[in-house]
Amino acid sequence: xxxxxxxxxxxxxxxxxxQGGTGTIRNMTLSFDRALYIHADGEIxxxxxxDIRRPKVEVVPKAIQVVRA
Numbered sequence: 001x002x003x004x005x006x007x008x009x010x011x012x013x014x015x016x017x018x019q020g021g022t023g024t025i026r027n028m029t030l031s032f033d034r035a036l037y038i039h040a041d042g043e044i045x046x047x048x049x050x051d052i053r054r055p056k057v058e059v060v061p062k063a064i065q066v067v068r069a
Contacts, residue, residue: 027058 005020014020032053038045046052 025059027056029054029056 001019005014005017008014008017008020015022035046035051035053036055037047037050038052038055
């Protein structure tokens with residue numbers, strides 16, 4: 001089902017499936033059984049030799065300015 005939903009997510013139509021949807025969060029913590037290599041917007045956040053297994057993601061209102069042409 002995951003492969004079926006990928007195109008729907010790209011089109012923004014995944015909400016019609018019970019397995020997919022949208023929501024609002026302010027922060028979340030993810031847990032993994034092994035260390036992660038994390039890239040954020042093309043920048044390396046963690047690399048080899050790090051042991052991050054529980055990254056926290058936080059939404060900071062108005063932290064980035066988006067310009068629309």
